[in-house]
Amino acid sequence: MRRFICCALILGFLGTAVGAAEGASAAARLKAATAALQTPALTERDSQRTKQELAALIAAEPGSEAGLAARYLLGRLRQLEDGISEPPEFIALTRDRPQHPLAQLAAVKLLLRRLYADGIAAPAERLRAAEVLGKSLTLPALRGDFHLAMGDAYIFYGDQRAPALRHLRAAEGIGIPSAATRANVLVQIGELARLTGDRETAVQSYRLFLADYPRDLRQQIVRDRLAALGEASP
Amino acid sequence: MNERGKARLFWSGLAVVFGLCAWHVARVSFKAEETSDHRRVVRVGHFMLHSGIREALQAVIDEYERRHPDVHVVQVAVPDRAYPQFLRTQLVAGTAPDILQIGAHFTGMDELRARYFEPISAWVEQPNPYNAGTPLAGRRWRDTFLDGLENGEAYSAPLRHYYGIPLAVGGVRILYNTALLRAITGGTVLPQTYAQLVVLCRQVEDYARRSAKPVVPFAGSRLSALFLMSPLFASVNHRLYYDLAADHTLRMTDWDYGLTYLQGRWNFDLPSIRLGYELAREMARYQKPGFYQLNTGEATLQFLQGQSVMIVSHVLDVTNLKAQSDFAIDAAQIPALSPDDPVYGAGVLGPVTEIDTKATANLGLVRGAPQHAAAVDFLRFLGSRPGMEIFSARSNWLPSVEGVAVPAWMEPLRPVRAGYAGRFFAEIAGKGDARFVVGNQLHLLFGPAGGVDAFLKVIKQSYGPAMHIDLVKDVRESTFNLRRQEPALLVSFLTADAASIAAGRAESDGFWREVSSQNGYEARMLRTQRILSQTASQP
DSSP: OHHHHHHHHHTTOHHHHHHHHHTSOHHHHHHHHHHHHTOTTOOHHHHHHHHHHHHHHHHHOTTSHHHHHHHHHHHHHHHHTTOOSSOHHHHHHHHHOTTSHHHHHHHHHHHHHHHHSSSSOOHHHHHHHHHHHHTTOOSHHHHHHHHHHHHHHHHHTTOOHHHHHHHHHHHHHHOOSOHHHHHHHHHHHHHHHHHTTOHHHHHHHHHHHHHHOTTOTTHHHHHHHHHHTTOOOO | OOHHHHHHHHHHHHHHHHHHHHHHHHIIIIIOSBOTTOOEEEEEEEOOOSTTHHHHHHHHHHHHHHHOTTEEEEEEEOOTTTHHHHHHHHHHHTOOOSEEEEOTTSTTHHHHHHHHBOOOHHHHTSBOGGGTTSTTTTSBGGGGBTTTTOSTTTEETTTTEEOEEEEEEOOEEEEEEHHHHHHHHSOSSOOSBHHHHHHHHHHHHHHHHHHTOOOEEEEOOHHHHHHHHHHHHHHHTHHHHHHHOTTTTSOOOTTHHHHHHHTTSOOTTSHHHHHHHHHHHHHHHTBOTTGGGOOHHHHHHHHHTTSEEEEEEEGGGHHHHHHHOSSOEEEEOOOBOOTTOTTTGGGOOSOBOOTTOOEEEEEEEBTTOTTHHHHHHHHHHHTSHHHHHHHHHHHOOOOSBTTOOOOGGGGGGSOOOSSBOOOSHHHHTOSTHHHHHHHTTHHHHHSTTOOHHHHHHHHHHHHHHHHHHHHHHHHHHHHHHHHHHHHHHHHHHHHSOHHHHHHTOOOSSSHHHHHHHHHHHHHHHHHHHHHHHHHTTOO
């Protein structure tokens, strides 16, 4: 069956591939759907058909791993292709299986949209909603992403330095995998701590930045900041 | 056999002999893995045809062959215009040299790298044995390069692997005709400050008038003018740059200039922006009228013919210029503005840093190279301190490896580490539509009948709408990229180790690392979208 689906995809018979997958296991159907979505010549019609297939898969096996993965994928397609900020698949996934890794990831995607998606919610309301959603996150990588998103959001909505600093320090504490992002966060922590009067944290973060990113364009300005705090540069 | 038959036989025989010879030459040049004396042949394909570079590379090869008598390294030098086609056809046909130069700007380079180049990450994470006995001994190989291999040719961000070993460091400098400078000023050293540079330019104009010689201060072209003006414009706007970085990162991304403009946080009437353009116009005065329509080759010709004292040039072009000129050429940094400059100093913090200058001319290892081990070993030698000392001494290119000595005249070519961000002018021009809006009107700024007011009057009308279009396109493209990543990310989730998924830690690689990267990208895109919708109703 798998070979047949692959051949159909290679030959460009997307409908045939997805159709063939209908009689297969849930895992094979999901695989066919993901392969179909990666086809370079994907049309609007193909995409609709794949969404229908994912919806059928969810209905057939709502609690299986394949069913949960299908729910996540369909939710993402609704966000990215249809512009639906809070797709029902994500709401169901985060409600029914909140500890599942894909449900946690869906929560982050919902959180980002609660922070920034078009709507009439006031900044304070957006931030509050995101904080509430963030409480459900337990996986370290996603908690780190949550803290980064919140740190930036508190700055974006009115330069609220104290909560932004708290979140960015939490993200650094968990560990930031991207070197470029971590360099930004160390500078942000230094700046926010300096501006809120936490000299010790500012100095520590500036020093860490200077040591870990010796080729960064901000070396001089961060050295200036240290000097202004009465500290010698390393 | 009649005469005709004999002639036919003769020509057929000759054709067969010719064919055999041609086959032999081709085999040696393109396929041979061994010479007749049984040495292994490593082939290196590149497009570094600048004067003296092939000779410099050959000097490294000669030393390598002396150390490894069983290896013969052959250069396959290809003109730069033909190189992209050469690269693709040779790789696809499976006839590529063992080592090939990488051009990050080539169309589809990441796809080529993914399919046909072998990552060298494992080697660059280890010490380079050829650095033994030098101060670099024991250090991770990639840390021995001045840029840490953080350049787009050596490292592929999408593929997250290292692929190239760089031969030189880039940058921009003023090159000057030392004899002409002496004739005009009596000295041989360029001034250190911008104010002194303006005085020098006036001296040159005065000299040209007195001697009736067609000499101007700078040989101008579109590119060299931007090289000259960009860091000076950035200096004038240093304080503005850091003020605009409202997210407390002390840096602006390429798109932040447009976003902050749309948010009304800067405009073309700000004193430092106007001053920056006034400075650009002042520098334009010291180049031939119409310079902005000229290309680099035309500016080079002016300089080589003694019609200008200075040219602002990429440092890799120094070798070419020195080889073609019949006068001594020296190099100097673009004179810096200082905060106490009476005209331009208000927004200046200090010089512009070049700390993140990237290395260039990267050579990569071809996947399945016939002489894989020898090719890796040769790259290690080339990218070691002893190898780079040989290459740099003969090429006049700034060495990419730390601690390699250069002659005194090359010292001013080295990147300046201290200083502040120098990225404003280029980004003001934006990308896409906004770049054309600004770039197409620069004649109003530089032309004798134009001026800052004439220029700004036009771009104030068109920059905002153009930037809005560019940012909308960026959001659309980002959404498309996210959508394209999604099925691959799910496959990565389904095939990942269950324990690592459950642990949920974003290590240096793996599913959660990808997720983290995507979340950051998506947050930026959504923020941009929010700013666009907040500012859509504004003029």
